[in-house]
Structure formats: structure tokens, C-alpha cells
Amino acid sequence: MSDDTTFNYTYSATRQDEIDAIRRKYLPEDxxxxxxxxxxxxxxxxxxxxxxxxxxxxxCLLLGVGMSCTLAYGGPWFVPGIVVGAVGIMMMAAAYPVYRWLTARDRAKAAPEILRLAEELSGPRE
Structure with missing residues (x-):
């Protein structure tokens, strides 16, 4: 007579961890x-x-092109090389002010949401 009423259960922690890792990939990020x-x-x-x-x-590339035109080719390329190099210097000099301006503008746009979240996270102030 055969006894088919036995219960077999195997638990593997590493297997369960792998299953959970795969499941988390497909859940919406919270x-x-x-x-x-x-x-x-x-x-x-x-x-x-x-x-x-x-x-x-x-x-920087424009400055290099201007220097090349001025120093290597000379002659008819001297004045255009100076102009191109000067434009390159102005662009490099403008990089930091442009960074500060864009960052300040983006911070002003994000400020209400950031301040709301910071207030929510810090809790009530005494």
C-alpha cells in the first residue's frame, strides 16, 4: 500500500533571494x-x-585653430587667426557665467518642490 499523504517542502534562502531580486526588477519603482x-x-x-x-x-578648439592659423600659416591667415582665437577665448571665458546662470535658473524652478520635500522630511519645527 502506498502512502501519498506525505508533504515535502524544501526552502533555500539563496533561491528565495534570487526570486525576490528578479521580482523587484519588474515592480514599479517606488x-x-x-x-x-x-x-x-x-x-x-x-x-x-x-x-x-x-x-x-x-x-578651446577655436583658440587652437586661431593659434594654428596665426603661427603656422601666417600671411593671409594671420588676422583671421587672431579673430578666431579671440572668439575662442571669449567662449571659454563665458563658460562659467553661463554655468552659474543656468544653474541658478534651474534651482529657482526646482525650489518650491525641494523646499516642500525638505519640510515634509524634516517634520514640524519647534
Whole structure:
């Protein structure tokens, strides 16, 4: 006579951890208030940084082209080389003020939400 009433159960902690890790990949991300505050704070300087780096890099390249025209080719390229180099210097000099302006503008846009989240997280003040 066969006894089919037995119960077999195997539990593996590593297997359960793997199942939970896979399940978390497919669940919608639940961003808490602190993570949102950090993300907003980081995001305020991203655009200004990217634009300033691009402006500085292009200005540096223009300065190099102007120097090459002035020093290597000379003659008819001397004056255009000076003009191109001066434009490159102006672009490099403008990179930091542009960064500050864009960052201040983005911080002003994000300020109400950041302040609301900061107040929510810090709780009531005495």
C-alpha cells in the first residue's frame, strides 16, 4: 500500500533571494521622498554643467585653430587667426557665467518642490 499523504517542502534562502531580486526588477519603482529630494538637487546643476563644458571645449578648439592659423600659416591667415582665437577665448571665458546662470535658473524652478520635500522630511519645527 502506498502512502501519498506525505508533504515535502524544501526552502533555500539563496533561491528565495534570487526570486525576490528578479521580482523587484519588474515592480514599479517606488521612490521615497528623500530619494526624490536628492534627485532634484542633483538635477539642478546638470544642464548648466553640460552647457558650460561644451562651451569651454568648443572655445578651446577655436583658440587652437586661431593659434594654428596665426603661427603656422601666417600671411593671409594671420588676422583671421587672431579673430578666431579671440572668439575662442571669449567662449571659454563665458563658460562659467553661463554655468552659474543656468544653474541658478534651474534651482529657482526646482525650489518650491525641494523646499516642500525638505519640510515634509524634516517634520514640524519647534
Amino acid at each position: 521612490e521615497d521622498a528623500m530619494e526624490r529630494l536628492r534627485r532634484l538637487d542633483r538635477g539642478t546643476a546638470k544642464r548648466g554643467t553640460a552647457v558650460a563644458i561644451a562651451l569651454g571645449a568648443v572655445g
